[in-house]
Amino acid sequence: MDPIATASYGMLAASRRFEASAQRTATMGVDGSTTSYEREAVEQITAKHQFKANLATIGAAQDMWDALLRLQERR
Template sequence: MNPIATAQYGLFAASQRFEASAQRTAQMGDRAFEVDYTHEAIEQITAKTEFRANLAVIKTADEMTDSLLDILA
């Protein structure tokens, strides 16, 4: 299993989740849509946290690869 590929998909999913929530939030002024601001705020915070977690996975995988290459060199 490739952790970087998995984290890249996680980044994509988090960005999609954030974008969908942002679009719903933008519709708050339209009376045709019922938007729960609290729910959308939680969605956006969760997406931000997921994005950061996946970035940490990529950073850690990169550091581990560098360490392995240093050992082998």
């Protein structure tokens, strides 16, 4: 399993989640809208943290690859 590819997909999913919430927030006040500000605020904060966690995963995977390459160079 490729952790960088998996985390990249997670970042894409978080971006889409944030965008969907932002679109729902933009419709607030329109007749028939049942959008809850509180729910969307939590959704956007969650998406932000989801994105940052996946970004940290990519950083950790890159650090591991770099360490592995340094070990190979010493041989």
